[in-house]
Amino acid sequence: MPIKAILTDIEGTTSAVSFVFDVLFPYAREHLPAFIRAQADKPAVAAQLEAVRQESGETDADVDRVVQILLDWIAIDRKATSLKALQGMVWAEGYRAGELKGHVYPDAVQALRQWHAEGYRLYVYSSGSVQAQKLIFGCAEVGDLTPLFSGYFDTGSGHKRETASYARIAESIGLPAAQVLFLSDVVEELDAARAAGMQTCGLARNGGELPGHKTVASFSAIDPSAD
Structure with missing residues (x-):
């Protein structure tokens, strides 16, 4: 056919591959903690943080613990939908600021x-x-x-x-x-x-x-x- x-x-x-591992991942790792702490109460972010809690099995994790879980997942390139969504939000800010180019x-x-x-x-x-x-x-x-x-x-x-x-x-x-x-x-x-x-x-x-x-x-x- x-x-x-x-x-x-x-x-x-x-x-x-180097763009993802040498540019995008380090950018997310550096900016994710501050992004989450600043926007944890926003519905779109809060929903993903809850998804992280469910997937990790740490349903009572506070924001700082969720941040650490996410950083651990970045380090091992875990294919978690919640992590990918949050990384995307951080990268969006970087692209808008002109700090990232695809x-x-x-x-x-x-x-x-x-x-x-x-x-x-x-x-x-x-x-x-x-x-x-x-x-x-x-x-x-x-x-x-x-x-x-x-x-x-x-x-x-x-x-x-x-x-x-x-x-x-x-x-x-x-x-x-x-x-x-x-x-x-x-x-x-x-x-x-x-x-x-x-x-x-x-x-x-x-x-x-x-x-x-x-x-x-x-x-x-x-x-x-x-x-």
Whole structure:
């Protein structure tokens, strides 16, 4: 079946892993404590703090303890939806202040623009929150890329190594999974997408292979019309 939509990962795929680990995570780690203490009573923040208490099993944790839990989760890159949401709020302040600019590889920028112009529907699926995804692309170094995308998915759709997550996304997109091309740098994610019926292409920017999947080093080597 011909490809009609392209679903892409961010970290290691459209954007450098180093941007997340060397820029975004340290920024969140530095600014999260003050942000939470200042805004803990705001409904959107309070809801996420309660989610942290529930997920950690420390239902009586005060704000200082919740802050420490979150810092511990950042240190181990825990894929907790509540952490991702709070990080997104902190990053939003950083982007608004001009302290952060989203990194997107030039080859990804060029390909995404070309695919959009050719009529492909573009979607993002990342473990980072939808808010964080929109910030990376909306405040990219090259300008606002969000008009290129038709939708965004995060762990609210399920974890990225679970087949059911990709089935849900295909249903949400409204296309047969076989008409969706998924791009990622993680073989387990590619395996899950393929098991759901999607077509796949792996990104190995430093060379190498993602076993069982077509693997390229750059977006410029991807031709959706040929997949």
